[in-house]
Amino acid sequence: QVSLVESGGGLVPPGGSLRLSCVVHGSRLPLNPMGWYRQAPGKQRELIARAASGGSTDYANSMKGRVTISRDNAKNTMYLEMSGLKPEDTAVYYCNAFYCPSECTEIWGQGTQVTVSS
Secondary structure, three states: OOEEEEEOOEEEOOOOOEEEEEEEEOOOOOOOOEEEEEEOOOOOOEEEEEEOHHHOEEEOOOOOOOEEEEEEHHHOEEEEEEOOOOHHHOEEEEEEEEEOOOOOEEEEOOOEEEEEOO
């Protein structure tokens, strides 16, 4: 069964940067689409970045210009690079992918905590 494992979260000061990783187990990249979401306590899960077929990408307005989604197929890993972090970016960040050998199954990681605070 395909699974996703996130890492790279932690405590970072305002204005800082962070790189999150998502390792895909059980399937080879690319999986399309793949994306990063976040969820703050008491709030709805929010799409941050998405990578679709053909290499196209899409970013949420809340973080556009401050994030980059990328993939390293050889390492079976997807990344989310973040900079200019703000306290309101504090949330659990999740990796997401659709696995479609025939029927499509949506896969979620367990999440990694990002806390932006001085």
